[in-house]
Amino acid sequence: MSTPYCCTDCPRHCGVVRSETYTPDVPMPGYCHTSLQPVVARAALHFWEEPCISGSRGSGAVFFTSCNLRCCFCQNAVISTTGSAGIPITVARLRRIYGELISQGAHNINLVTPTPYTQAILESLEAPLPVPVVYNCGGYESTETIDRLAGKIQIYLPDFKYCDASLSQRYSGAADYPDVAARAILRMYDQVGPYELDDQGILQKGVVIRHLILPGCLDNTKAVIDWVRNHFDDGQVLFSLMRQYVPCGQAADYPEINRPLTDAEYDEAEQYLFDSGIEDGFVQEKDSASSDFIPSFHGEGVLPESH
Structure with missing residues (x-):
């Protein structure tokens, strides 16, 4: 009999024994409320990332259901918070999805909110892919998990949402977010090094730090910019200042x-x-601040064509 897996994959360190398989309508323990089995809501070419990620052919985005951060304003709340969309799949199917997206021309494989499924992702990347793998996360990551991903991930795409702990507690239930995200981003950089672009301007490795400006929170945004400037020199990381905020999720x-x-x-x-x-x-x-850019989560590209 295998030893139960007590989950400490993210900084919340719930320590719960997570179910191996996903069962719809059955409450799952832990903060992310999901199984070790991957649950995916969409797998398709995505053209709305930074130009060096999406390029001309699109990023092969795999949107996972659930999140270890669950921000109250999340534009993907239907999958990150409510868990009302998503299809449970095997690790073997996840690996085949990567291949299907690559065959469609994807510049990379873009794992969106992957942290709850660290175990499955590591298995799915046991053999290298012919394109870079992007770890697209909220920045609330443990350095231990980042270390386990070494050699599997070429591009880290973390948010740095908050330098203000009162904001991170209010909107994301994580007062330790500023310190945790700072340590995580520094570890990501130590692992993959300075960013590198190919001849077409497509990112091959490196760190892209995203920051979404929240209404009325300019001091927080300025503090994030200061942190990036104080910790990285030119040519080391890319910084993406995002104005796409629209009230979503529980923002009301x-x-x-x-x-x-x-x-x-x-x-x-x-x-x-x-x-x-x-x-x-x-x-x-300015036109990025629109719900038109929120993708639909109806299982596109998740099930084999025979389904």
Whole structure:
């Protein structure tokens, strides 16, 4: 009989014995409320990442159900928080999905909110892929898990949502987020090193740090920009300042963020970024703040064609 797996894959260290397989409508223990078996809501070419990720052919995005962070404003709340979408699959099927996306021309395999399924992902990447693998996460990661991913992940795409612990506790239930995310990002960089682009400008390895500006939280955004500037030199990491916030998930329960970002807020944040001297990265256009860019989660690309 195998030893039960007591989960400590993320910084919450629930220590619960997670079910090996997913059973619909059966409550799962732990913060992420899911099984070790991967549950995937969408697997398709994705064109809305940073240009160096999506390129001209798209990123092979695999959207996993559940999340270890569960932010109240998440635009993917239907899969990250409610768990109302997603199809349980085997590790072998997950590996075949990678191959199908690569055959469609994907520049990379983009694992979106993968942390709850660390075990399955490690198994699925036992043999190297012919394209880079992107670990697209909320930044709330344990350094131990990052160490286990060494050699499997070429590109880390973490958020750095908060430098303000009061905000991270209020909106994500994680007062330790600023310290945890900072340690995680530094470990990611130590593992993969400075970013590298190919001749077409497609990222082959490195770290892209994302930050979503929240309404009324400009001091937090400026602190994140300062942290990046103080910890990395030019040519080491890419920084993506995101203005795509629209009230989603449970944002209506938090009146102070239940509104779009104003032009004045974004202009101030963008100017602060430019003044910081950070040049390696991206900013977003105003029309990115639209629910039109939220993908549907109806199982596209998850089941074999015979289904």
